[in-house]
Every structure is written in C-alpha cells, then in structure tokens.
Amino acid sequence: MPSNRTDSPTTTRPAWIGYAVTFVVEALLTLVLVLIEPRFPLGQFPIVYVVAIMMAAYLFGEGPAVLALVLGFLSFVYFFVQPRYTFSPPADSPQGWASFVAYLIGAAIVGFATITVRRSKRRIERLLGEVSRSHQRVTDILESITDAFFTLDREWRFVYVNAEAERVLRNPREGLLGRNVWEAYPDAVGSVFDDEYHRAVSQHAAVEFEAFYPPFDAWLEVRAYPSAEGLSVYFHDITERKRAREALRQSEERFRNLFETMAQGVVYQNADGGITSANPAAERILGLTLDQMMGWTSMDPRWRAIHEDGSDFPGETHPAMVALRTAQEVRNIIMGVFNVEQNIYRWININAIPQFKPGEDKPYQVYTTFDDITERKKAEQTLRRYQLLSEYARDIVLFIRPDGTIIEANDSAVKAYGYTHDELLALSIYDLRSPETAPSVAEQMEKANSTGTVFETVHRRKDGSTFPVEVSSQGADIEGERVLLGIIRDITERTRLRRALETQVSQLQRALVPEKPTIGGGYRIAAWYVPGQAGEEIGGDFYDVFETEDGKVGILIGDVSGKGIPAGALAAVTRSTLRAFAYDFSRAGEALTHTNSVLLAQHGEPDTFVTVFLAVLDLESGAIRYANAGHPASMIRHSDTGEIECLESRQPPFVVVEKQDYEEFNCQIRPGDKLLLYTDGVSEAHHGSEMLGVEGVEQILKEYGHVPPEELARRIFEAATERAAGEIADDVAIVIIERPPA
Numbered sequence: 001m002p003s004n005r006t007d008s009p010t011t012t013r014p015a016w017i018g019y020a021v022t023f024v025v026e027a028l029l030t031l032v033l034v035l036i037e038p039r040f041p042l043g044q045f046p047i048v049y050v051v052a053i054m055m056a057a058y059l060f061g062e063g064p065a066v067l068a069l070v071l072g073f074l075s076f077v078y079f080f081v082q083p084r085y086t087f088s089p090p091a092d093s094p095q096g097w098a099s100f101v102a103y104l105i106g107a108a109i110v111g112f113a114t115i116t117v118r119r120s121k122r123r124i125e126r127l128l129g130e131v132s133r134s135h136q137r138v139t140d141i142l143e144s145i146t147d148a149f150f151t152l153d154r155e156w157r158f159v160y161v162n163a164e165a166e167r168v169l170r171n172p173r174e175g176l177l178g179r180n181v182w183e184a185y186p187d188a189v190g191s192v193f194d195d196e197y198h199r200a201v202s203q204h205a206a207v208e209f210e211a212f213y214p215p216f217d218a219w220l221e222v223r224a225y226p227s228a229e230g231l232s233v234y235f236h237d238i239t240e241r242k243r244a245r246e247a248l249r250q251s252e253e254r255f256r257n258l259f260e261t262m263a264q265g266v267v268y269q270n271a272d273g274g275i276t277s278a279n280p281a282a283e284r285i286l287g288l289t290l291d292q293m294m295g296w297t298s299m300d301p302r303w304r305a306i307h308e309d310g311s312d313f314p315g316e317t318h319p320a321m322v323a324l325r326t327a328q329e330v331r332n333i334i335m336g337v338f339n340v341e342q343n344i345y346r347w348i349n350i351n352a353i354p355q356f357k358p359g360e361d362k363p364y365q366v367y368t369t370f371d372d373i374t375e376r377k378k379a380e381q382t383l384r385r386y387q388l389l390s391e392y393a394r395d396i397v398l399f400i401r402p403d404g405t406i407i408e409a410n411d412s413a414v415k416a417y418g419y420t421h422d423e424l425l426a427l428s429i430y431d432l433r434s435p436e437t438a439p440s441v442a443e444q445m446e447k448a449n450s451t452g453t454v455f456e457t458v459h460r461r462k463d464g465s466t467f468p469v470e471v472s473s474q475g476a477d478i479e480g481e482r483v484l485l486g487i488i489r490d491i492t493e494r495t496r497l498r499r500a501l502e503t504q505v506s507q508l509q510r511a512l513v514p515e516k517p518t519i520g521g522g523y524r525i526a527a528w529y530v531p532g533q534a535g536e537e538i539g540g541d542f543y544d545v546f547e548t549e550d551g552k553v554g555i556l557i558g559d560v561s562g563k564g565i566p567a568g569a570l571a572a573v574t575r576s577t578l579r580a581f582a583y584d585f586s587r588a589g590e591a592l593t594h595t596n597s598v599l600l601a602q603h604g605e606p607d608t609f610v611t612v613f614l615a616v617l618d619l620e621s622g623a624i625r626y627a628n629a630g631h632p633a634s635m636i637r638h639s640d641t642g643e644i645e646c647l648e649s650r651q652p653p654f655v656v657v658e659k660q661d662y663e664e665f666n667c668q669i670r671p672g673d674k675l676l677l678y679t680d681g682v683s684e685a686h687h688g689s690e691m692l693g694v695e696g697v698e699q700i701l702k703e704y705g706h707v708p709p710e711e712l713a714r715r716i717f718e719a720a721t722e723r724a725a726g727e728i729a730d731d732v733a734i735v736i737i738e739r740p741p742a
C-alpha cells in the first residue's frame with residue numbers, strides 16, 4: 001500500500017546567510033536594548049543575548065552561534081557593563097567581573113547545549129528519513145512483486161493489501177483495510193484457507209498449500225507466515241498453471257491411451273539402437289513382451305528378419321539403424337520378422353523417425369511405427385492363386401464387389417455368357433441372373449460376404465437363354481478391397497439327371513406307400529404318410545396291403561433306418577421280399593424269418609436295420625396271425641368296450657441277428673373294431689425330452705377311436721405334430737383298418 005506521507009527533501013542554503021542573519025539579529029537586539037535602556041534596562045541582563053545565541057545555534061549551527069556569542073559579548077561589555085562604551089575589563093568592580101564571567105559561561109553552556117540539541121534533532125530527522133525511505137522501499141517492493149500479499153492483525157483484520165492482492169481478491173484495498181477476512185470472504189470459512197491460516201497462527205509455523213476457491217473459480221498457491229502482529233500471506237493465482245498441468249496430464253493420458261491401444265506397433269530405441277519401450281501392439285505383432293525385448297538392438301540375430309524375396313535383412317540396414325546413422329526419416333520399408341509365439345513370419349511396413357534434443361543434430365533416440373500387413377501379404381498370395389485358378393479353371397470364375405459390380409472374369413465366363421471380357425466388366429451380377437431369381441441376390445451376396453455360401457440358381461446368357469448353375473461364393477479382402485469370389489458351375493446335365501432321378505424316386509415312393517390301398521369284405525382302410533426330412537421325398541417308411549394265395553389279406557408296415565435313396569431301395573427290397581414270402585406261406589412268422597435271411601445275405605451293412613410288423617387277416621372271421629420284427633406295437637380298439645389291445649412282440653429288427661426265427665401270434669378283430677399300424681415317427685415325436693410315446697398313441701386311439709379311419713389318422717398325425725412343436729424330424733406312416741359292424 002503506498003504511503004500517503006510525502007517527505008520534503010532537506011533544503012540546502014548558503015552558510016553566509018546564517019552568519020548574516022545572526023549579525024543582523026545581534027545588531028538589532030543591541031540597538032533595541034540601547035534605545036529602551038532608560039526605561040527598561042534589559043541590557044543589564046545577559047540572558048537576552050544568551051537567548052539570541054541559543055536561537056543562532058539552533059537555527060544555523062556552530063559558526064553562527066560562535067558569532068552570536070562574540071557579538072553579544074562585545075555588545076554586552078560595551079554598552080551595559082561598567083565602565084560603559086569601552087572594552088576594558090572591570091578592574092575593580094566585582095559585579096562587572098561577575099557579569100563578564102557569567103555571560104561567558106552561560107553563553108557557552110547554552111550554546112553548547114543548543115548545538116547538541118540541534119545535532120540530536122538532525123540525527124533524529126535523518127533516522128526518521130531512513131525509516132520512511134525503508135518503509136517506502138518495502139512498500140514499493142510489495143507493490144511491485146508478482147505475488148499477491150496482505151497482512152492480517154491478530155483480530156484477522158486486513159492491515160495491508162498490495163495491488164496484486166486487490167486484483168486477485170477482486171476488491172479494492174479501501175474496501176478491505178480494517179475488515180475481518182472471514183467477513184469479507186465468508187466462503188473461505190471452513191475451507192482449506194481457514195484450516196491452514198489457523199494452523200499457522202496456533203502452531204506459530206509457516207504453511208504452504210494449494211487450494212481451489214469456488215467463488216473465484218480459481219486455484220491459489222498460498223504461503224502464510226505468522227508473527228507477533230498477526231499473519232502475512234503471500235499468494236498467487238495458479239489457475240492457468242493448474243489448467244496447463246491438467247491439460248498436460250490429459251494430453252499425456254491421451255497419448256498413453258493411444259500408445260497402449262493403437263493398432264500400429266511402436267518401438268523406441270536409444271542412440272545405440274537398444275530398445276527402451278514398446279506398446280502392446282508391438283508385443284502382439286512381434287510375439288515378444290517388452291521385458292523380453294528390452295535392450296535388444298536391430299543387430300540381434302533373434303529377429304530373423306527377411307526381405308520380401310526371403311533373403312536375410314541385415315541389422316545395420318534396418319530402418320531404425322539407418323535413421324540413427326543418417327539422422328533422416330526412413331519410410332515404407334517391408335520386413336518379415338519371426339513371431340516366436342505364433343511360430344510364423346509376420347510382415348510389417350516400417351517407418352523410422354529420429355528424434356533430437358534442442359540444439360543437437362545427432363539423434364538421441366529413434367521411434368519406429370509399423371503396420372502388420374501379414375493379412376495383406378496373404379491376400380496378395382491368395383489373389384495370385386485366384387488369378388492362376390481363374391486362368392486355368394474350367395468353371396466360371398467371377399470377382400464381384402459387395403454392390404454386385406463385376407471386377408474380373410475368366411475365359412470360361414466369357415465363353416459361357418457370350419459377352420466379351422470388357423462387356424462382362426461393365427455388368428453387375430444382377431445382369432447375369434434370370435429375372436425370377438433377382439429378389440434373392442442381395443441376401444445371397446450378404447451371406448457369401450459374411451460366412452460363405454453354396455446355392456443353385458439360374459443364369460442368363462447374352463442371347464437371353466438361361467442355364468442352371470451351382471454357385472460357391474466367399475468374401476475375401478484383396479489388396480485392401482472387400483470382394484466376393486464366385487466359382488460358378490454349369491449344372492445343366494446334372495439338373496437333367498437329377499430330374500430323371502427324382503421321377504424314378506417319386507415312382508419308388510408311390511410304390512412303397514400306396515396312396516389309396518384297398519381291402520375287400522366291407523372293411524374300411526385309411527393310409528397316411530408324410531416324409532419328415534426336408535428335401536428328401538423318399539424316406540425309409542413303407543406299408544402295403546395285399547392278398548395272399550389262400551385269399552387272406554396281408555397288412556404290412558415297416559421302417560428302414562436312415563433316409564434317402566439307399567433307405568428307399570432297402571425298403572423296396574424288404575417290402576417286395578416280405579410280400580412274396582407272405583403270399584406263399586400265409587404265415588407271418590415264417591415270412592419274417594425268410595425275409596431276414598435274404599436281407600442279411602444281400603444288405604448286411606453295418607448300422608442298418610429294418611423294423612417290420614406283418615399281420616395276415618382272415619376277412620370273414622376277423623382272425624389275425626401277426627409277427628413283429630422290432631417295430632412299435634400295433635393296436636386294436638374294441639368297439640364294444642372301448643378297450644385298447646396292444647399287439648406287442650419283443651423280437652429283433654431285420655439284418656441284426658442271423659438265423660432268427662420270428663414267432664407268430666394270434667388275435668381277433670371283431671365287428672366295428674379298428675386295427676392301427678404306425679411307424680416310430682408317431683410315437684417318437686418330441687420337443688425337448690418329452691415324447692408322445694406308445695402311451696400317447698394309445699390315449700388318442702382310446703379318445704378318438706369312434707371316428708372314421710380317415711379322421712382318426714388325421715387326429716393321430718396332428719397330435720404327433722403338436723408334441724413336436726410343429727417340426728417332426730422323422731417320417732410318419734399310419735395305416736388304420738376298420739372291420740364293418742355286424
């Protein structure tokens with residue numbers, strides 16, 4: 001705080017002025033005393049001149065005081081000591097000598113005392129001046145320092161506030177001086193400032209701290225020093241420093257995060273080439289931890305570095321070493337390094353950048369960044385193989401962008417479609433598809449791009465003709481571009497053969513499961529068949545109804561393990577063989593025994609078996625002789641009681657046991673009764689672990705046994721479908737025969 005007091009500089013005047021003034025004053029004093037002598041004899045008293053001497057000594061110093069002493073003495077002796085008007089000493093007058101001596105002694109003492117007072121005054125003035133100047137210097141220093149500063153008395157009142165403190169505290173000093181700091185800044189109460197200031201005073205110890213003051217949105221660095229008078233506080237606003245420090249911390253954190261998470265590998269090497277740091281990507285690409293790499297140089301043979309042609313890559317020519325040696329950046333160098341963790345070579349594209357300390361032209365370290373281009377190298381090799389494949393393959397080969405644009409085609413494509421090579425490259429895959437297949441193109445391309453796919457479709461030639469094709473398509477990254485590789489085969493001949501085979505299979509299927517079998521004697525019959533495997537029209541289930549040699553009726557149902565044409569062929573052989581033996585013998589057991597022997601001789605393949613149920617029915621009496629080779633139990637519903645009779649027989653399937661004699665059993669179907677035959681596609685229908693089972697079939701037969709055979713077959717199939725949650729995996733065959741009521 002600047003001082004309000006101004007000290008005038010000491011005025012320097014010429015010394016003669018003091019003498020002149022003293023002379024004039026002494027002369028005037030003597031004149032006045034002489035003039036008033038008759039009435040007021042003051043001149044007889046030397047005290048008047050002593051006062052003059054004292055004034056001269058006080059005002060003008062030693063010289064004028066001596067002059068006043070001499071002039072006063074002479075005037076006093078000449079005008080007022082007897083005898084007057086002479087300078088002779090009073091020879092015989094004791095009073096005169098007393099006055100004479102008294103004047104000299106008194107004047108000397110007073111003069112000396114006055115001079116001493118004057119000197120003391122001047123010393124005091126000099127000391128006060130020094131104190132004032134010292135105070136001013138301190139004030140000037142406090143006003144000029146960059147720190148804010150204030151002092152508090154023992155009552156926490158502001159005593160001094162410098163200009164910087166005014167700015168930081170956002171208050172003029174006139175508004176602070178004499179105020180209590182906690183009243184002026186109530187938000188500081190209970191804060192770090194409160195705690196630290198009180199600690200400094202109570203412990204009489206200096207404190208230093210940093211604290212945030214919310215009302216100012218500012219960070220302050222504070223140093224507080226206690227004294228007997230109160231507390232002196234130096235502080236300055238470090239908000240920008242804090243922000244800069246925080247920005248630096250965030251920048252370093254971002255750099256560290258980038259360093260730790262970036263896909264590029266980064267390695268730092270010192271001036272000697274020794275590795276000092278590496279990021280996780282570098283560890284992953286190189287197959288080494290930082291601890292393992294620490295101290296390695298490019299000269300270390302453990303890198304097993306190679307050029308693209310497979311030749312050795314000497315350590316001294318590594319990009320990092322070249323950058324250190326030449327003090328120049330080295331960019332886009334391809335190198336193969338052996339990854340010991342994966343036991344393969346990884347290909348990397350390297351950039352090496354030297355770093356310099358200020359004022360130096362020799363690098364103190366170098367950092368290298370490198371991209372793992374192994375996949376790109378593989379893609380290049382794959383592309384080369386594709387090119388060779390494309391050149392020599394008999395199939396059509398197309399390279400297609402995900403949007404369908406054709407970017408390359410082989411000679412087989414040119415021949416197959418009738419376009420020139422350039423014309424093909426101007427088309428998209430949509431132009432080569434038959435119009436009716438266009439809606440499925442986008443979905444097929446998406447699947448090819450993600451997982452690969454094989455499908456059949458129809459393509460169109462330049463002349464508009466179409467031909468069936470099989471497409472195998474797979475997505476691949478080739479030279480940084482995502483493409484679909486399509487290998488397309490003309491399957492015209494295969495399609496023709498397949499259609500012919502499908503015709504034969506359809507005929508075989510109809511033979512195995514006749515759509516509307518018939519039976520005489522007023523009996524009603526219903527048959528139901530549904531293949532369970534999508535895309536396989538022919539299954540392993542079969543049934544038949546036929547007349548035997550003695551006029552009885554054979555009722556047959558069976559199931560071959562497996563699906564497709566092999567199962568259908570075995571089913572056909574089993575059906576025809578069993579039918580032949582049943583026609584000749586009219587006995588179910590003998591027919592099964594002979595059929596098993598034939599099948600073992602001709603079709604004894606591992607893991608293949610056939611289950612069969614054969615019943616020989618006498619239409620007139622309703623008597624049944626039956627035998628079972630491992631097939632689910634058939635059932636009879638008796639109309640008069642509603643009871644269910646299971647025709648069980650625990651005998652093995654065909655082609656499992658050699659020389660198996662199948663036992664024959666007897667039962668009776670009465671008027672109005674129903675005989676149910678079915679395959680395991682019904683009883684084993686399930687969703688999760690719960691199957692319909694024989695018990696479920698029995699329950700349906702008991703509940704709906706009164707309905708016509710056709711309706712009953714539908715009910716059984718619906719129950720099986722419901723139990724399988726709509727997805728029956730196996731074939732389903734159902735045959736129901738009803739004897740007419742009496």
